Amino acid sequence: MQDTLIDQALSVQAGWTEKLDQLIAQYKSIPGALLPLLHAIQDELTYIPESAYPKIAQALSLSVAEVHGVVSFYHHFKTHKPGRHVLQICRAESCQAMGSEALEAHAKQCLSIDYHETSQDQAVTLEPVYCLGNCALSPAVMMDEEIFGRVSKADLEALIQDAIKTEAHA
Amino acid sequence: MLNMSTIVYVPRDSSALSVGAEKVASAISQEAAKRGMAVTIVRNGSRGLYWLETMVEVATDKGRVAYGPVKAADVSGLFEANFLNTEAASAKAHPLNLGLTEELAWLKQQQRLTFARVGITDPVSLEDYLAHDGYQGLKNALALSAADIVKTVTDSGLRGRGGAAFPTGIKWNTVLGCAADQKYIVCNADEGDSGTYSDRMIMENDPYVLIEGMTIAGIAVGATQGYIYLRSEYPHALAVLNEAIAKAEQAGYLGDKILGLPYGFNLEVRRAAGAYVCGEETSLLESLEGKRGLVRFKPPLPAIEGLFGKPTVVNNVISLATVPIILHKGAQYYADYGMGRSRGTLPIQLAGNIKQGGLVELAFGITLRELLYDYGGGSASGRPIKAVQVGGPLGAFLPESQFDTPLDYEAFSAIWAVLGHGGIVAFDDTVDMAKMARYAFEFCAIESCGKCTPCRIGSTRGVEVMDKIIAGTDRVKNIKLVRDLSDTMLNGSLCALGGMTPYPVLSAINHFPEDFNINDATV
Structure with missing residues (x-):
């Protein structure tokens, strides 16, 4: 078990072990450190590798199960590396009133995937989101951290094509 | 022709960005450079007339002249029409010319107290904030005793704008009365209700008013640390808040000695992580402590044992952002607006299938119909509005026959509905x-924290029963079952998530029985 985790840790990215130590040192003393630390890890890697749990747990005097419990509770945290881009489609009422269901179906069809999946070329991970606060300009979607309103099927398709062609956002 | 630089305003609000404001701003600066014209582009907040975004404003002697909705492709045409010289006949005749912003009826008829500066100022400029009555509330608060600050807030009649409508001053008074080595001010900025965006607008477009409100709260109750718990779906608000907090610290408005006085207040933004239930105050506190967002039993009240077990004020963004004007203009000034026990103004958000969606701040008492038709202009699709959902995913659906209900906490209670955070979603x-x-149950199942059974299990059973009703299986029997299940959730859930999911469910059945293929709502 320990060996597998170490292997995983090594495969995350070069210099990751040192970076993780640095993030833990930076966050471990602040009150309620776990969420800020998890955010910092995900900002760095785009996900939170399970191999990081033991070190986080030890630094914050938690059990590995508690760390796992927190990561799995929140929709925002990802335990697997997403595609180069993350496309979030709003499923909430205001966007439903403006045809978001058709957008969802169209995105799934364009990418040949369902929610929480990544397209085969690793370009786009599709996620539902429940409100982006853009309800006066529904339907809304978010590509990485860029928000779009009054989105038509054609707009969505253009966004997806663009994402397939481009590298990950910095 | 123009011998000095003309000021042009292009919003940086994320809804404006969602329809191309960034491209409009760069097109204006490129086109001006190409033509050798001097323009200064100020990235202001949005005025909240979202169907007109991107709304570009040009500063003139008579006030700002608005153009909208502007697309990047319109920009060269605006220059051709000489739009920087708003007196020119060609500028006046341009189809996107809306005239003086302040004269737009949609804006002029509003009573903007909390949103007084929104759309006018550069959100991150502290100088701009100070030049528009910023920090006048804090100035007055510093001359009062802690008890008098709390009394002013109590006397204003301000009730929690997050949805629960609990009197803000009474909450503060409880925290003031607790002896503790540490107290906290927590701002609930986990605005997860569909159809609501007023918190986002304040944070992106006037962040200092929230910072000032939280500082006043800290001084009033003796809290030296504040946290803004901000939803992760709002990256633009995060950037603006962090920039504003850094500038306020630098200028001495935050820190261990505010303006050199013996009051300390430090503020930090903490990112949430996409759990709707964390908008419930005790779940929010668990999350801030670094735990799963499980709802706590009450008592103890957070005001007595809140964050890290210490007395804590938990208030919504709008409640806190309304405090500065109350302290600036006085309790009576604010209380003079409104009706009944709903004092002051409510920032109403028009959303969903609506032609003219946006932010309408008005005294309590306006009717839904006025909002939907006079402000909203009817549905976006042009079809009749069949239903509106007020107060987010846990709010009731209202039929046309209830559109004359005035916006007032008690009037809504009386028809088994809630005002919540003031979001109105229209459906054609x-x-x-x-x-x-079915969606209401599904949403509850996705977002339930899992602590109490009625919410955790009831929501999933609700989806299953709704599927049967939609499929036409034993409709009457299954609708009775939904009513029974709703009763259990209403009365047996630990918090509003499970406890209010029956509002959209039962109101849909009661007001629209034909959609359930039953002719009689008494089933």
Whole structure:
């Protein structure tokens, strides 16, 4: 078990072990450190590798199960590396009133995937989101951290094509 | 022609960005450079007339002249029409010319107290904030005793704008009365209700008013640390808040000695992580402590044992952002607006299938119909509005026959509905209310924290029963079952998530029985 985790840790990215130590040192003393630390890890890697749990747990005097419990509770945290881009489609009422269901179906069809999946070329991970606060300009979607309103099927398709062609956002 | 630089305003609000404001701003600066014209582009907040975004404003002697909705492709045409010289006949005749912003009826008829500066100022400029009555509330608060600050807030009649409508001053008074080595001010900025965006607008477009409100709260109750718990879906608000907090610290408005006085207040933004239930205050506190967002039993009240077990004020963004004007203009000034026990103004958000969506701040008492038709201009699709959902995903659906209800906490209670955070989502006649009832259960199942059984299990059973009703299986029997299940959730859930999911479900059945293929709502 320990060996597998170490292997995983090594495969995350070069210099990751040192970076993780640095993030833990930076966050471990602040009150309620776990969420800020998890955010910092995900900002760095785009996900939170399970191999990081033991070190986080030890630094914050938690059990590995508690760390796992927190990561799995929140929709925002990802335990697997997403595609180069993350496309979030709003499923909430205001966007439903403006045809978001058709957008969802169209995105799934364009990418040949369902929610929480990544397209085969690793370009786009599709996620539902429940409100982006853009309800006066529904339907809304978010590509990485860029928000779009009054989105038509054609707009969505253009966004997806663009994402397939481009590298990950910095 | 123009011998000095003309100021042009292009909003940086994320809804404006969602329809191309960034491209409009760069097109204006490129076109001006190409033509050798001097323009200074100020990235202001949005005025909240979202159907007109991107709304570009040009500063003139008579006030700002608005153009909208502007697309990047319109920009060269605006220059051709000489739009920087708003007196020119060609500028006046341009189809996107809206005239003086302040004269737009949609804006002029509003009573903007909390949103007084929104759309006018550069959100991150502290100088701009100070030049528009910023920090006048804090100045007055510093001359009062802690008890008098709390009394001013109590006397204003301000009630929690997050949805629960609990009197803010009474909450503060409880925290003031607790002896503790540490107290906290927590701002609930986990605005997860569909159809609401007023918190986002304040944070992106006037962040200092929230910072000032939280500082006043800290001084009033003796809290030296504040946290803004901000939803992760709002990256633009995060950037603006962090920039504003850094500038306020630098200028001495935050820190261990505010303006050199013996009051300390430090503020930090903490990112949430996409759990709707964390908008419930005790779940929010668990999350801030670094735990799963499980709802706590009450008592103890957070005001007595809140964050890290210490007395804590938990208030919504709008409640806190309304405190500065109350302290600046006085309790009576604020209380003079409104009706009954709903004092002051409510920032109403028009959303969904609506032609003119946006932010309408008005005294309590306006009717839904006025909002939907006079401000909203009817549905975006042009079809009749069949239903509106007020107060987010846990709010009731209201039929046309209830559109004359005034916006007032008690008037809404009386028709078994809630005002919540003031979000109004309109649906046209293509909506299927049985599907909306199913969605309400589905949303609850996705977002339930899992601590109490009625919410955790009831929501999933609700989806299953709704599927049967939609499929036409034993409709009457299954609708009775949904009513029974709703009763259990209403009365047996630990918090509003499970406890209020029956509002959209039962209101859909009661007001729109035809969508459930039953002719009689008494089933």
